[in-house]
Amino acid sequence: MYEVFFQKFRDKVSLTKEEEGLIKQFLTPKKLRKKQYLLQDGDVCKHIAFVEKGALKAYTVDESGTEHIVQFALEGWTISDLYSFLTGEPATYNIDAVEDSELILISKAAHEELLQQLPKYETYIRLQITGAYIALQKRLTSIISLPLEERYKHFTTTYPDIAQRVPQHMIASYMGLTPETLSRIRSRIFSRK
Amino acid sequence: MYEVFFQKFRDKVSLTKEEEGLIKQFLTPKKLRKKQYLLQDGDVCKHIAFVEKGALKAYTVDESGTEHIVQFALEGWTISDLYSFLTGEPATYNIDAVEDSELILISKAAHEELLQQLPKYETYIRLQITGAYIALQKRLTSIISLPLEERYKHFTTTYPDIAQRVPQHMIASYMGLTPETLSRIRSRIFSRK
DNA sequence: AAAACCCATTGATTTTGGTCAATGGAAAAT
């Protein structure tokens, strides 16, 4: 149940068996069926969720009811409304399951306790958030500097797993496009080469 | 010379005079004239730069020679090509001074040494990068979910200082627009209210 | 003080993506 989590952890910081056991006490497993919410806009985000299996998405919904996907998370990724988690303010994102999923939850209390008790946990969190920041900055850069067709190619080469598993209209939403436009971009790419 | 830096540091983590002295040994001040480069695309990013005074921008340049601004940094902000800094890969951003500026540089060696010697430094870095991540995620959300006019308003209310000090064509670039389009959006906003 | 440059604005036109609508196929529900 915790294999992927500790694998990712050890990729960043080495752990003894004892430390692993200590951490385990603070983790809560949770299963989520496809389309179930992990978090709803307006609620306070109570957990950081690590994806052991499955796929989730974080998104906003505008007045017209359109979803705008902010983030996908597959196995090995972490998802939350970090601002809400840290401040206790109501969340501005919804998070739900794109597929049946298995998660590992870290509550605010557990997070703070681990930061206190285990310096390696702080290092893990620091490296984890740093990686997320860099990935986000690259995404932003591709949005402001690449033409649409290049952006789509960049996306599919950076995240081939997401491109394969997730319905196209969600990818369109993630890219800030309508499904029709993404479909046309794809057909242009295929016909041209 | 180090006032703003330690002020920001203490906002996140308290420091004794001794600790402050220790950190100071690892910092290098640097002045930059308007338009001077701090980092050029292709070079390795050797430092994290903290802005004591002035304003910098990080940007890419596409084949047509157009700049795409990824980030601004005013007093109290930090700027670098973090990916290049951490991995030693060539940078993909240029960074230069929008105004005459005073910086505090942290080299890779200094960064690693401080992480080793001073747990509070790691905490500072963790909180700092967390804040940057949240800000970036908000920016991304506004890009994919808000209509242009709202996005501009969001920008000016979130960063009134940048909106005032930086030329409009740079803000257009930061928003992924042409200067003409931003100008028209502004005139629409002013005439409408 | 004049010249050169930078920059914001405005107009005319083109390009690009969005909207509305219909179709067909595949997957899920009954």
Next chain:
DNA sequence: ATTTTCCATTGACCAAAATCAATGGGTTTT
């Protein structure tokens, strides 16, 4: 097995932003 539902695609049309081009106000340079 058959009906729904969901989803990708395509077409016609519309709206929005980019491009091209010109103007004039400010700065800075000389």
